[in-house]
Amino acid sequence: MIDLIGQQFGRLTVIRKAQRKIGHNAAWVCQCVCGNKIEASTINLQSGNTKSCGCLQREIASKIQRVNLLGKRFGRLLVIEEEPRKVGDHIVFWKCQCDCGNIVLHDTNTLTSGHAQSCGCLRKDDLKKLIDNNAKDGTMLNQIADTRKINKNNKSGIRGISWDSSRSKWTANIMFRRKTIHLGRFDNKRDAINARKRAEKEYFHPILEKNR
Numbered sequence: 568m569i570d571l572i573g574q575q576f577g578r579l580t581v582i583r584k585a586q587r588k589i590g591h592n593a594a595w596v597c598q599c600v601c602g603n604k605i606e607a608s609t610i611n612l613q614s615g616n617t618k619s620c621g622c623l624q625r626e627i628a629s630k631i632q633r634v635n636l637l638g639k640r641f642g643r644l645l646v647i648e649e650e651p652r653k654v655g656d657h658i659v660f661w662k663c664q665c666d667c668g669n670i671v672l673h674d675t676n677t678l679t680s681g682h683a684q685s686c687g688c689l690r691k692d693d694l695k696k697l698i699d700n701n702a703k704d705g706t707m708l709n710q711i712a713d714t715r716k717i718n719k720n721n722k723s724g725i726r727g728i729s730w731d732s733s734r735s736k737w738t739a740n741i742m743f744r745r746k747t748i749h750l751g752r753f754d755n756k757r758d759a760i761n762a763r764k765r766a767e768k769e770y771f772h773p774i775l776e777k778n779r
């Protein structure tokens with residue numbers, strides 16, 4: 568015969584055996600630190616399922632709800648509606664209206680951390696501005712936006728990557744400030760693509776950052 572009297576389970580202290588059973592389990596009258604008394608079964612107490620009269624869950628729930636982003640603005644996004652969803656633990660999503668009219672959903676964290684500033688239109692606009700600004704500068708930034716047509720003779724189908732049949736190698740290059748910069752020859756097409764990607768980062772990103 569188990570005796571839990573005097574034992575503590577979370578916020579609950581067992582004060583006596585209850586008269587009734589819960590299911591087939593013995594039940595116990597417990598005093599919660601908040602002042603309430605409840606009855607809980609042996610199994611729920613010992614497994615940790617019951618740790619309070621319910622006050623603990625209410626506190627956790629109110630902590631989640633305390634973040635209220637309604638009406639708040641994050642860059643171009645205005646939070647217009649709460650959309651609670653059950654994803655793993657309870658996650659709150661927010662319906663946001665972008666200045667351009669698009670509606671997007673983001674969770675609390677993404678918004679408060681500043682990771683979402685628009686529906687995606689901000690990046691597109693930035694890029695367009697950048698291309699306009701840098702057209703004068705002679706930097707072929709339209710390569711980032713992939714607006715240039717790929718040369719018909721380009722067997723790779725990827726900008727900046729071409730097949731050098733005389734050497735039987737893939738070559739990678741990048742256009743920067745109206746100059747073609749040679750990035751190397753590769754046996755492997757993937758290596759050529761990687762070299763090109765690295766170069767895009769190296770040459771274009773500082774300009775992207777500068778023009779932010």
Ligand SMILES: [Zn+2]
Pocket residue numbers: 578599600601602603619620621622623
């Ligand atoms: Zn309580």
Ligand SMILES: [Zn+2]
Pocket residue numbers: 643665666667668669685686687688689
């Ligand atoms: Zn937008």
